[in-house]
Amino acid sequence: MRHILIIGIGAGNPEHITVQAINALNRADVLFIPTKGAKKAELSEVRRDICARYVTRPDSRTVEFAVPVRRTEGRSYTESVDEWHASIAATYEELLERELLEAQIGAFLVWGDPMLYDSTIRIVERVRMRGRIPFGFDVIPGITSLQALCASHRIPLNLVGKPVEITTGRRLVESFPEKTATAVVMLDGEQAFRKIEDPEAEIYWGAYLGTSDEIVISGRLDEVKDEILRTRAEARERMGWIMDVYLLRRGADFDD
């Protein structure tokens, strides 16, 4: 039976990769590398670099594939994501059938860790449930952008004994600061921190973490908000794309 390894490769620094991930890369007969268009070419470049550095097995090969683009017009968010996943599942199924022989191992190299705001696991499961191509799969964890953010700012993720909410820009106002003392925000295309009016809130922001273009800014939200907006806009213009994540926090250790 075919087998799939879903490998977390870290969030941008090729040195994020774990020994377990290197061993998994070297178990694979075929390494699948997603491409997401010219603007995000650097993300595919990191994956190629990882293969070049760590794959020592001479007989494996890489197969690049274009990730289908999500359509949003005339669909609700849920419809749009469901349709998108179905289209990626069809792509995966075709890849497994075409590129992997029976009993071979294929690897998907996933940015950060596959369990965090990534759908590779659920899409692979979707293909498996369809049952047309029987296969098993395993997941190998990786360093997330969240860990990279905290490490670059040299901060712990949580305040002592307090919870953390991981959310998206779209939903930030529902949770911070009323419901949680710490919110981590990913996938924020609208810079939702702009809408937070709290003189005690602090922000730890990072873009292109782990890469040579990494930028980090931290401070009281009302004091650094404009600097982050300006820096983000300039970087996005210069690079043609941006990936950023931030942590918002209110209060201190032992303050209740």
Ligand SMILES: C[S@@+](CC[C@H](N)C(=O)[O-])C[C@H]1O[C@@H](n2cnc3c(N)ncnc32)[C@H](O)[C@@H]1O
């Ligand atoms: C689809 S999610 C994937 C998250 C990934 N699985 C992880 O473990 O970090 C993409 C989001 O992760 C964050 N992200 C991933 N890598 C990043 C990096 N190197 N620097 C800043 N943010 C990053 C951004 O918020 C981006 O919008």
